[in-house]
Amino acid sequence: MSESVDRLRRYLEDELGECRNDDLQNRLQELEDLEALLSEETVSEDVGTLAALGNDTRYRLVRLLVESGEELCVCEITPLVDVSDSAVSHAFARLAEAGLVTKRKEGRWRKYRATRRANALLTVLDGSR
Amino acid sequence: MSESVDRLRRYLEDELGECRNDDLQNRLQELEDLEALLSEETVSEDVGTLAALGNDTRYRLVRLLVESGEELCVCEITPLVDVSDSAVSHAFARLAEAGLVTKRKEGRWRKYRATRRANALLTVLDGSR
């Protein structure tokens, strides 16, 4: 730790031409404030969401739901991705857990729909490419 | 494959009360069109981006850069995450590869900055929580 503070001091000396102890303390405080913005809960929720979408199969499922703009039956989606029924089911379970899709039972059929969050994410991916 | 078409036919019979062959062909075409929107390249680029951000360490690095709004030196960021220098370096390499950060050398220091895409993604995560 104090080793990394040494490195930071040398960096500030480079940047400022000199480096009083005040400068170092200031920068340390600024960086600490920055870190404080990262709440443990936010991080794990966001990372969970991103990791859920960051897989070929799951991304495709969500993309299909978003493009269709409606609820789709598992039986309609499965033929569009190249994995087993079981894999599709596992994938949807994880997506639901991450809040990217919602599930509804209708008789013997199960239907999934993309959430607002899923729509927002794909939209921003499209828009920043 | 024809097995899943059978399932789809039964589904449509449920939905429509009946199901002529035309209905089935129509729906099959609609679903095929939906699938066609998924270009192989788009999928792998987006999935790469999402998977890169979907890791605790890498997410934190990007979040710090985005919050700071400026270029930061590796030496400033490393003390804020709880892994080795080496891990930070590996993480930045992957983020750069995914187009989420850019790198600049300045003498013996290396500085990273979040890209527009990184900013957009974190913004939408914040806004859809």
Add this chain to the structure above:
DNA sequence: CGCTTATTTGAGTGAACACACAAGTAAGTG
């Protein structure tokens, strides 16, 4: 009820990951 079908759940397994440690590179310094 017993049978079929739609989907889920529970292993098991090969592959991909994330990180630490050690060695390498490149810039700056005396």
Add this chain to the structure above:
DNA sequence: CACTTACTTGTGTGTTCACTCAAATAAGCG
């Protein structure tokens, strides 16, 4: 030009994944 410093790169390794197959659940039907 040796020496330090600021990273980066290569490699080994325990861990997490993603998927498949098999078994379980659950709804609809005769």
